[in-house]
Amino acid sequence: xxxxxxxxxxxxxxxxxxxxxxxxxxxxxxxxxxxxxxxxxxxxxxxxxxxxxxxxxxxxxxxxxxxxxxxxxxxxxxxxxxxxxxxxxxxxxxxxxxxxxxxxxxxxxxxxxxxxxxxxxxxxxxxxxxxxxxxxxxxxxxxxxxxxxxxxxxxxxxxxxxxxxxxxxxxxxxxxxxxxxxxxxxxxxxxxxxxxxxxxxxxxxxxxxxxxxxxxxxxxxxxxxxxxxxxxxxxxxxxxxxxxxxxxxxxxxxxxxxxxxxxxxxxxxxxxxxxxxxxxxxxxxxxxxxxxxxxxxxxxxxxxxxxxxxxxxxxxxxxxxxxxxxxxxxxxxxxxxxxxxxxxxxxxxxxxxxxxxxxxxxxxxxxxxxxxxxxxxxxxxxxxxxxxxxxxxxxxxxxxxxxxxxxxxxxxxxxxxxxxxxxxxxxxxxxxxxxxxxxxxxxxxxxxxxxxxxxxxxxxxxxxxxxxxxxxxxxxxxxxxxxxxxxxxxxxxxxxxxxxxxxxxxxxxxxxxxxxxxxxxxxxxxxxxxxxxxxxxxxxxxxxxxxxxxxxxxxxxxxxxxxxxxxxxxxxxxx
Numbered sequence: 001x002x003x004x005x006x007x008x009x010x011x012x013x014x015x016x017x018x019x020x021x022x023x024x025x026x027x028x029x030x031x032x033x034x035x036x037x038x039x040x041x042x043x044x045x046x047x048x049x050x051x052x053x054x055x056x057x058x059x060x061x062x063x064x065x066x067x068x069x070x071x072x073x074x075x076x077x078x079x080x081x082x083x084x085x086x087x088x089x090x091x092x093x094x095x096x097x098x099x100x101x102x103x104x105x106x107x108x109x110x111x112x113x114x115x116x117x118x119x120x121x122x123x124x125x126x127x128x129x130x131x132x133x134x135x136x137x138x139x140x141x142x143x144x145x146x147x148x149x150x151x152x153x154x155x156x157x158x159x160x161x162x163x164x165x166x167x168x169x170x171x172x173x174x175x176x177x178x179x180x181x182x183x184x185x186x187x188x189x190x191x192x193x194x195x196x197x198x199x200x201x202x203x204x205x206x207x208x209x210x211x212x213x214x215x216x217x218x219x220x221x222x223x224x225x226x227x228x229x230x231x232x233x234x235x236x237x238x239x240x241x242x243x244x245x246x247x248x249x250x251x252x253x254x255x256x257x258x259x260x261x262x263x264x265x266x267x268x269x270x271x272x273x274x275x276x277x278x279x280x281x282x283x284x285x286x287x288x289x290x291x292x293x294x295x296x297x298x299x300x301x302x303x304x305x306x307x308x309x310x311x312x313x314x315x316x317x318x319x320x321x322x323x324x325x326x327x328x329x330x331x332x333x334x335x336x337x338x339x340x341x342x343x344x345x346x347x348x349x350x351x352x353x354x355x356x357x358x359x360x361x362x363x364x365x366x367x368x369x370x371x372x373x374x375x376x377x378x379x380x381x382x383x384x385x386x387x388x389x390x391x392x393x394x395x396x397x398x399x400x401x402x403x404x405x406x407x408x409x410x411x412x413x414x415x416x417x418x419x420x421x422x423x424x425x426x427x428x429x430x431x432x433x434x435x436x437x438x439x440x441x442x443x444x445x446x447x448x449x450x451x452x453x454x455x456x457x458x459x460x461x462x463x464x465x466x467x468x469x470x471x472x473x474x475x476x477x478x479x480x481x482x483x484x485x486x487x488x489x490x491x492x493x494x495x496x497x498x499x500x501x502x503x504x505x506x507x508x509x510x511x512x513x514x515x516x517x518x519x520x521x522x523x524x525x526x527x528x529x530x531x532x533x534x535x536x537x538x539x540x541x542x543x544x545x546x547x548x549x550x551x552x553x554x555x556x557x558x559x560x561x562x563x564x565x566x567x568x569x570x571x572x573x574x575x
Contacts, residue, residue: 017048021174024383025050028171028478031273036063036072040143042195042204047136049074052481054424056090059273064096070140071100076155076171077133078485080264084130091131098125099146103139118142123189123209130491134184136169143194151211151227152489153186153466156474158386167192167204172475173385181386186466187211227494229459241503244532250504251536253496258298258537261490266299269425278422280362283310285402285484288344290531291429291438293352293546294538295487299427300356309359310421311349314366314402315339316373336367348546355542364419366407373397381574383479387472390572395469396476403477403484424482430470431488434461435497436531437506438551443530446508454502462498465489500533507532 026033029050038045049062055078064073079091087094102125103118118139126135132154137146147169149157156171160181168174173181184190188210195203244250269281282299286292299309315336322335336342342365349363377393384396405421433439437446437458445457470486477484487493503509507529527535527547539547 017046017168018175021170021172022048024172024479025170027481028052030481031059032061034061034063036065038070038072038138040194042143045138045145047072047074047138052424052478052483053273054078054269054483055092057270058090060090060092062092064092066096066100069100069103071103072136072138072140073099074136075133076135076157077150078131078483079129079133080490081130083128086264095129095133095135098129099137099139101125103141118144119146119191119207119209122146123211126189127211132486132489134171143196145192145194146189147184147191148189149184149186149466149471151186151466153183153468153470154474154486154489156471156478157184158182158471159184171478173382175382183386183471186471227491227498229462229498230455241509244504244507244536246536246540248504248533248536250500250533251540253500254533254537255298255541257493257496258294258487259302261487261493262295262298263302264490265427265485265487266303266425272424276422279360280308280310280421280423282307282425282427283312283364283405283421283423284427285399285429286311286313286345286348286363287341288313288346288348288546288549289341289429289551290534290538290546290549291432291488292427293348293543293549294534294541295427295429296348296352296361297356297538297541297543297546300352300359305358307359308362310362310364310405310423311345311352312364312366312402312405312407312421312426313342313345314368314398315342316368316397316401317370319370334367335369336365344549348543348549351543351545362409362419362421364405364407364409364421365416366401366405368397368401376400380476383475384472387469388574390574392469392472393574396472399473400476400479403480403482405480405482426477426482426484428473428484428486429488430473430486431465432531432534433551434458434465435488435494435505436534437502437508438531440551442506443508446506451502454506454508458502505533506530 025048029052031053032051033049035046035048038047047063051059051062053059062074064075065071073092073096075092075095077091079087079095081087082094082098099122102121122137122139126148129150132150132152134149134155134157135147138144139146147157149155158170158173158181160168160170160174161179162168163179169184188208191207191209193205193207195205242248266282271278271281282303284292284296284299286296296309296311303309316339317335345363349361352361377397380393380396380400381388383400384392387396403426405423407419408416409419410416435458437443437454439461442454442457445453449456473484497505507527527539528550530551535547
């Protein structure tokens with residue numbers, strides 16, 4: 001369920017949201033849009049929600065309202081489990097009932113041992129939810145507004161102030177009328193305690209409550225304490241590190257945990273309310289690299305073969321690269337054919353067809369001329385706000401056009417036709433590099449300081465996940481009425497991966513390719529040491545070419561970086 005929300009509060013009347021903001025919200029949730037005004041003694045509130053219906057048999061309209069208490073929930077996310085129990089049907093309704101129960105005084109005493117604290121009770125209830133989300137919950141009885149994002153920040157939520165001092169919470173940027181727009185941190189739950197008429201000096205009292213598993217509280221009530229990065233690096237007894245090869249138990253464990261994570265994300269996806277029969281319900285953001293290809297290969301073993309899977313591969317016309325190519329003897333056939341991600345994408349596509357026959361793997365070539373990039377640049381710049389660097393823009397461009405899903409698809413006869421994917425669920429391989437040491441800096445850290453240095457670098461990457469770019473990516477991708485899901489960032493998958501010894505994730509201790517196969521000849525194929533565990537599983541599942549692919553950042557693979565001549569740095573602020 002993807003509702004998109006904006007809440008205006010404080011003032012004699014709720015402000016009218018800008019036309020631009022309403023349009024952006026509608027684009028994110030094309031199945032339903034509604035607004036609910038609320039009068040409060042301190043002023044007016046207004047809740048807006050658009051819905052992309054992806055859970056349950058029927059459309060669940062939002063904002064959700066409780067007729068008995070007048071409480072309201074705007075829920076933008078996917079709650080896969082609560083208290084480790086899978087959710088059947090619509091998750092927004094289940095979450096709403098969970099929060100309503102947490103706000104009841106009879107339950108507060110039981111939950112917090114007679115500490116009548118609605119705030120902590122709501123936070124504790126939310127800490128048991130597994131899945132990505134951003135939310136706004138108005139608890140009418142106490143006059144409090146709770147809001148926040150999951151601890152990895154997988155969904156967008158922005159906070160800004162109007163010129164008259166009103167406060168707005170929204171999934172997307174409201175435009176020039178909003179000032180001081182910031183991304184809500186993914187470090188806990190925020191709340192606004194609205195003033196009563198009887199207060200001598202009416203003002204909103206704001207609080208922040210850190211996630212209990214980050215603050216060290218309530219460690220006995222939530223498995224999320226296991227999602228903290230291990231503080232020490234356990235080493236095996238003796239001086240020799242066990243080799244990582246195809247017979248390692250970790251390879252099978254990775255397969256099992258990845259299948260479980262994928263299963264909840266790709267099964268039981270409903271048809272859109274229009275009941276249009278679509279050739280594909282799921283698409284992959286597909287560079288042909290290791291992480292996304294392993295997802296594709298694993299999906300094949302879960303989904304029935306009659307379900308198509310779209311592979312969205314984006315390539316850009318880059319004037320700087322073309323100029324350099326034309327100066328040489330051999331120019332590319334097209335501006336897109338030599339893009340690194342196009343080359344690896346086509347290679348992995350062929351390999352998927354060979355290893356996983358009987359399914360339509362639809363390779364969608366998303367080719368973006370330079371003129372089109374320039375045309376959409378203002379729109380993309382607005383969507384990524386408050387992120388504002390050249391690197392933000394180059395990454396967002398690739399995600400924006402890939403998520404649009406419009407390109408050419410090659411049919412069985414070999415002819416290409418125009419095609420736009422109908423899939424409303426997109427899968428991303430993000431998170432694999434941070435968990436399994438996929439960046440060059442991880443190898444450098446190991447070379448300098450061994451496993452302790454590698455552990456410190458991985459911990460920084462893991463801690464930055466919730467503070468960096470997932471909210472930005474959500475705003476860009478969801479602009480097209482689609483939802484991105486991250487199998488490598490599933491809570492149970494994370495819990496398993498974080499406890500895995502480092503030498504079972506990567507092969508920096510071993511020469512590249514050693515210990516791959518007991519019967520392998522000396523001239524056999526080598527595997528990169530980065531993300532060695534993922535490479536071994538990919539190899540084991542028959543995708544030998546994909547297992548050998550090197551890491552490449554999306555902005556370089558799709559060639560969105562440095563389109564103009566010069567030495568522009570990624571950290572440069574957009575003008």
